[in-house]
Amino acid sequence: MQRHWMVTLQNLSSSGRSWDADVPKALLEDELYGSVNVLPGLAGDVHWQLSLQREGSAFRLNGSWEACLARSCSRCTAGFNWSVAGASERLYQFSSSSDKKSDTDEDEQSYDYIERPGEVNLLDVLREDIWLAWKADVICSDTCKGLCQGCGVNLNTSPCQCVPDDSNNPFAALRSLKLDG
Numbered sequence: 550m551q552r553h554w555m556v557t558l559q560n561l562s563s564s565g566r567s568w569d570a571d572v573p574k575a576l577l578e579d580e581l582y583g584s585v586n587v588l589p590g591l592a593g594d595v596h597w598q599l600s601l602q603r604e605g606s607a608f609r610l611n612g613s614w615e616a617c618l619a620r621s622c623s624r625c626t627a628g629f630n631w632s633v634a635g636a637s638e639r640l641y642q643f644s645s646s647s648d649k650k651s652d653t654d655e656d657e658q659s660y661d662y663i664e665r666p667g668e669v670n671l672l673d674v675l676r677e678d679i680w681l682a683w684k685a686d687v688i689c690s691d692t693c694k695g696l697c698q699g700c701g702v703n704l705n706t707s708p709c710q711c712v713p714d715d716s717n718n719p720f721a722a723l724r725s726l727k728l729d730g
């Protein structure tokens with residue numbers, strides 16, 4: 550299958566590896582591949598620049614990604630493509646390592662412990678990082694005007710339809726007919 554996105558840390562060459570790739574949306578959405586929940590509504594492939602280097606007995610993964618997801622604006626409810634970018638950082642250490650670090654380790658690095666030979670599914674790493682960057686409330690634009698509290702129209706695309714309260718006015722019914730037309 551997609552061996553391209555599987556790495557085995559134990560086999561990493563001393564010069565390390567790097568990637569600069571568009572990770573296919575279809576792969577990130579494939580439930581059969583990887584164990585991290587798939588991302589809903591990816592608008593396209595995810596650009597990922599990534600490097601993996603040996604660092605003493607550990608392995609440092611470092612990268613940055615840019616993704617675009619189909620979301621709904623929490624202000625005006627319209628659909629839009631939410632652009633989000635973030636970093637990927639991991640420091641792997643074999644769990645069998647005799648020098649397993651304690652909390653009081655001098656450099657206070659936080660390791661991700663992994664069984665030898667250290668199979669890492671990079672797609673899961675990327676999914677995890679995008680989930681961490683997920684925000685519940687996103688707006689389509691800083692200048693989004695939202696929905697009118699009165700008539701509910703999207704004020705970005707339509708003028709407010711609120712009519713003054715003139716229920717005593719005999720022409721009120723006529724006016725709303727006109728608006729509907």
Ligand SMILES: [Zn+2]
Pocket residue numbers: 622623624625626627688689690693694695
């Ligand atoms: Zn909006």
Ligand SMILES: [Zn+2]
Pocket residue numbers: 697698699700701702709710711
């Ligand atoms: Zn209104």
